[in-house]
Each structure stands twice: as structure tokens, then as C-alpha cells.
Amino acid sequence: MDWTLLLYKTIFLFIIFLITLVVAMYSTYGERKVAAFMQDRIGPNRAGIFGLLQPLADGVKMFMKEEIIPLTANKKLFILGPSIAMSTALLTGVVIPWGGMLNIGGREFSMQITDLNIGILYVFAMVSIGVYGIMIGGWASNNKYALLGAIRAASQMISYELAMGMSIVALVLTTGTLSLHEIVSQQHGMHWNVFYQPLGFLIFMTCAFAETNRAPFDLPECETELIGGYHTEYSSMKLGFYLFAEYINMFISSAVIVTLYFGGFNMPFIDQLGLSPNFVTLLGSLFFFLKIFAFIFLFMWIRWTLPRFRYDQLMNLGWKGLLPLAIFNIMATGVYYYFTELI
Amino acid sequence: MQSLTDRSKIASDKKMSFLEKIYLPAIAKGMAITLKHFFKKKATISYPEQKREFSEVYRGQHVLKRDDIGRERCTACGLCAVACPAEAITMIAAERKPGEENLYREEKYAAVYEINMLRCIFCGDCEEACPKEAIFLTDRIVASQYEREPFIYGKDILLEPLDIEKRIDISKRQTESVLKFKENKRFAHNK
Numbered sequence: 001m002d003w004t005l006l007l008y009k010t011i012f013l014f015i016i017f018l019i020t021l022v023v024a025m026y027s028t029y030g031e032r033k034v035a036a037f038m039q040d041r042i043g044p045n046r047a048g049i050f051g052l053l054q055p056l057a058d059g060v061k062m063f064m065k066e067e068i069i070p071l072t073a074n075k076k077l078f079i080l081g082p083s084i085a086m087s088t089a090l091l092t093g094v095v096i097p098w099g100g101m102l103n104i105g106g107r108e109f110s111m112q113i114t115d116l117n118i119g120i121l122y123v124f125a126m127v128s129i130g131v132y133g134i135m136i137g138g139w140a141s142n143n144k145y146a147l148l149g150a151i152r153a154a155s156q157m158i159s160y161e162l163a164m165g166m167s168i169v170a171l172v173l174t175t176g177t178l179s180l181h182e183i184v185s186q187q188h189g190m191h192w193n194v195f196y197q198p199l200g201f202l203i204f205m206t207c208a209f210a211e212t213n214r215a216p217f218d219l220p221e222c223e224t225e226l227i228g229g230y231h232t233e234y235s236s237m238k239l240g241f242y243l244f245a246e247y248i249n250m251f252i253s254s255a256v257i258v259t260l261y262f263g264g265f266n267m268p269f270i271d272q273l274g275l276s277p278n279f280v281t282l283l284g285s286l287f288f289f290l291k292i293f294a295f296i297f298l299f300m301w302i303r304w305t306l307p308r309f310r311y312d313q314l315m316n317l318g319w320k321g322l323l324p325l326a327i328f329n330i331m332a333t334g335v336y337y338y339f340t341e342l343i
Numbered sequence: 344m345q346s347l348t349d350r351s352k353i354a355s356d357k358k359m360s361f362l363e364k365i366y367l368p369a370i371a372k373g374m375a376i377t378l379k380h381f382f383k384k385k386a387t388i389s390y391p392e393q394k395r396e397f398s399e400v401y402r403g404q405h406v407l408k409r410d411d412i413g414r415e416r417c418t419a420c421g422l423c424a425v426a427c428p429a430e431a432i433t434m435i436a437a438e439r440k441p442g443e444e445n446l447y448r449e450e451k452y453a454a455v456y457e458i459n460m461l462r463c464i465f466c467g468d469c470e471e472a473c474p475k476e477a478i479f480l481t482d483r484i485v486a487s488q489y490e491r492e493p494f495i496y497g498k499d500i501l502l503e504p505l506d507i508e509k510r511i512d513i514s515k516r517q518t519e520s521v522l523k524f525k526e527n528k529r530f531a532h533n534k
């Protein structure tokens with residue numbers, strides 16, 4: 001057994017875990033700031049300088065709240081729901097290549113926890129399991145609103161997963177691989193996939209919004225109609241888990257979007273600078289995170305701009321708009337490669 | 344029908360054009376608007392440190408005035424309580440004992456004078472009704488509390504301090520014209 005590798009992976013896993021949590025924590029802060037700024041307000045600024053301790057205060061508040069499990073709820077499932085939501089959200093980060101190769105003591109270490117050759121499929125699988133967290137939570141609450149929210153979440157996820165998968169098929173046609181590391185390596189320099197698959201990118205991003213239950217697709221938890229949807233009955237840290245999972249999902253989806261379409265950890269013009277390989281790797285990771293933050297900002301920007309879709313509009317868009325478009329995209333890509341490779 | 348503003352739009356059932364159907368241009372337009380607001384000057388004021396400018400005759404927490412030599416002006420006539428539309432004022436009158444002339448200006452005074460700040464709507468009718476120029480509203484803000492009880496302000500809070508330096512200045516609201524107007528109570532409330 002290779003103990004150095006195991007040690008490295010364990011430490012790296014831990015770091016990624018921490019980063020994910022911290023980013024998600026500060027996304028809540030970021031979201032409130034962005035929302036405030038877009039509404040001509042200042043946002044949280046009392047806890048610490050610029051309100052930077054606000055997420056901590058929120059966390060403490062969540063922990064201190066009374067833990068309520070409704071009498072009529074199915075207790076086991078009620079606890080299982082948020083656990084699934086949280087763990088699947090965290091599990092997705094495993095296959096994302098956070099950086100290139102790191103040279104420590106003459107050995108090459110990859111800044112990716114595991115490079116599955118079916119990386120994309122793994123991400124999909126995890127996202128799909130994530131729906132169970134919402135479904136089970138909504139069902140176990142034994143509350144009509146929660147159940148409605150859960151049903152909406154399930155149908156919305158299924159509808160949008162189709163289009164999402166289809167947009168990925170077109171991407172796989174251009175890259176010829178399912179491994180995320182390969183996909184990123186192919187986008188070296190400025191050969192970002194978004195330039196080859198603009199339509200696919202648009203479809204993928206729209207679906208990513210729907211998959212993460214973010215506005216304008218936040219029907220499962222719309223406050224006005226369903227008083228919170230699937231987490232109506234939840235309180236204390238179990239509610240915190242659901243809310244937190246949403247932010248982790250947002251972070252991970254941004255990471256996946258950047259990996260698939262925006263060159264991952266590739267930085268343009270990095271080769272011309274002539275830096276040491278380790279430094280290039282770290283700079284690349286930094287750039288990767290910058291890109292992720294840009295996307296998180298986009299997520300928030302859109303949330304605070306667009307009103308929520310009506311349910312039939314949502315289904316219309318998914319089945320009659322995005323799905324045919326995605327299929328068309330596959331065909332167009334296929335035809336293009338068929339002819340260019342012949343000539 | 345004539346429209347009330349120049350911004351009203353006629354609603355119509357017309358089919359959406361292709362550009363409208365794909366939403367994207369409209370979304371971009373909306374995002375441009377929110378981004379513009381992102382960099383705009385904020386409307387928020389960080390309250391306890393920064394305060395908005397108050398009008399000179401702002402109607403905030405009441406003060407019970409003393410006269411020049413420090414005697415309480417209020418004579419517990421109850422006119423303020425009668426005038427108060429929110430029924431926020433209660434008082435218990437007492438008779439001035441010999442030797443208390445330096446404390447109370449009139450022969451009758453308010454032993455207890457309470458205003459319930461949760462009931463008060465800060466209309467200023469009490470100030471207008473008072474024949475003795477004893478009660479005024481000021482530009483001080485009523486502080487928030489955790490319980491209901493502390494909102495019932497007694498004389499300990501309402502009465503202004505004896506010290507001439509610490510008296511509450513109400514000269515802004517008691518101008519010449521106001522005094523003149525007050526001379527003839529016929530003009531005031533109950534008109």
C-alpha cells in the first residue's frame with residue numbers, strides 16, 4: 001500500500017471538505033450582501049468588520065434553536081432527509097479536478113481526489129440522489145405543503161436532468177471522454193468548451209439553476225405559495241442542513257460548469273510566463289476558484305433579478321424548450337463532426 | 344380611459360415574438376438594471392451612528408417643562424389626557440402643601456403623570472391642548488425595549504432636569520406665531 005499517497009489524499013480530501021464548507025458558509029453572507037446591494041441596501045454589517053462574522057452568528061443561532069420533530073412525522077425518514085441532502089452535496093466535490101499536478105519531494109500528486117473515468121456520470125448520479133433528500137424530507141414531514149414542495153422538486157429535477165444530460169452528450173461528442181480531468185486538460189490555453197458548445201453551455205447552466213433549486217426555478221421551496229416547501233416542518237440544524245446543502249450545491253455546480261465549459265484550472269497565457277510548475281498549478285487553482293466565484297455571483301445575480309416561474313411555464317420550458325434544443329444540439333454537433341472528419 | 348401616470352401600459356394578449364419567447368434579451372436587460380443598482384449609492388443609514396436630519400418640529404418623546412426657577416409647570420388639569428386621541432396619558436393630581444411653592448408652580452400638581460409610549464401616536468395634540476405650556480414633544484426618539492412595562496414613561500423620564508444647562512430646548516417649536524396662535528384656543532382642536 002502506498003502510504004504517502006494515502007496520506008496526501010486524506011489531507012487533500014480534508015482541505016477540500018473545509019474549503020467547500022467555508023465557501024458555502026460565506027456564500028450565505030455573499031448572497032445577503034448581493035441581495036442588499038441590488039436593492040440599494042447595505043446588508044449585514046454588524047457582526048465583525050463588514051459583518052464578516054455573520055455566517056458564524058447564523059450557525060450558532062441555528063444550533064441553539066429548539067429541535068422540533070412533529071409528532072405525526074416519520075421520525076427516521078425525517079432525520080434521513082437532511083442527511084442525504086447534505087452528504088450528496090458534499091460527495092460531488094470528489095471528482096472535480098481542483099488543480100493540475102503538484103510536485104512534492106520529487107513525486108507528482110494530482111490535485112483531484114479521484115479521477116474516475118466516468119466523472120461526469122458520477123456527478124449526475126450524486127445530483128439525482130440529492131433529490132431523495134428533498135423527497136424524503138417532504139414526505140416524512142406529513143404536511144401537505146411539504147409534500148407539494150417535494151413533488152415539485154422531484155418532477156422539476158427529472159425534467160431538467162434530461163435536458164442537462166442531453167447537453168452533456170453533445171459535450172462528450174466534442175471531447176470524446178467522460179473523465180473530468182481529461183476534459184479540463186483538453187481545454188488548455190483558451191480552447192474553452194464554451195466556444196465550441198455555446199448552446200450546450202446555455203442549456204446546461206439553465207438546468208443547473210433548476211437542479212440547485214435556485215431562483216427563478218425555486219418552486220420546491222417558494223415561500224409565498226408553500227411556506228417553505230419541503231422544509232416547512234424543519235427547525236434547528238436540520239433546516240440548516242437543507243439550506244446549507246443548497247449553497248454547497250451552488251458551489252459545486254459552479255465548479256462543474258467551470259470544469260466542463262470554462263477551462264477548469266487552465267489559465268490563458270500561463271505558458272508564456274515561464275514559471276515553475278508548482279507555482280503554475282497553484283495559480284491555476286486560484287484562477288479556478290476565481291471563476292467559480294464569478295459563477296456563484298452569477299447565480300445570485302440572477303436570483304435577485306428574475307421572478308419565479310409559474311409551474312406550467314417551468315414544465316413548458318423544460319420539456320418543450322430545453323429538451324428539443326438539447327437534442328438539436330447533439331444532432332448539429334454530430335453532423336459537424338461527421339463532415340469535418342470525412343474531409 | 345385616461346391613464347393616471349405616463350408609465351401605464353395597455354395589457355394585451357398578443358403572441359410573443361421569437362426574441363421575447365427565448366427570454367434571453369429580457370433577462371439580460373433585467374440583469375443590467377440590477378447591476379446598475381449594485382453600484383448605486385445606498386439608501387440605508389446606519390442608524391445609531393448616523394442619524395437622519397430631523398425637522399425642527401419633529402414629534403418625538405415628550406418633555407414636561409419646568410419654569411425659569413425650576414418649578415413644574417403642569418397643573419394636572421387633565422386637558423392633555425382629554426385631547427389625546429390614543430388615550431395614552433394618565434395622571435393623579437395632588438394638592439400643593441405649604442412650603443412646596445418652589446417645586447410646583449400652581450396649587451395643584453400631578454403627583455403621577457404617565458404616558459404610555461406604545462399607545463401614543465405622536466400627534467402632538469397634548470402639546471396643543473396644554474394651557475400651561477407644560478408638555479411638549481421633542482426630537483428625541485423613544486428607545487426600544489424588550490418588555491411592555493418600560494414603555495410607560497413616568498415623571499422620572501418625562502420631567503426635564505432641574506439644572507438650567509440640561510433643560511430641553513423647545514424654542515424651535517414655541518415661536519412667536521405659535522404663542523400667538525395658542526392665545527386663542529378657539530382656533531385649535533375642537534374646531
Ligand code: SF4
Pocket residue numbers: 416417418419420421422423424434453472473474475476477478
Ligand atoms: S400637561 Fe398641561 S394639559 Fe396636561 S395636565 Fe399638565 S397642565 Fe394640564
Ligand code: SF4
Pocket residue numbers: 423426427428429430431432458462463464465466467468469470
Ligand atoms: S402626542 Fe398625541 S397620542 Fe401622544 S400623548 Fe400626546 S395627544 Fe396623546
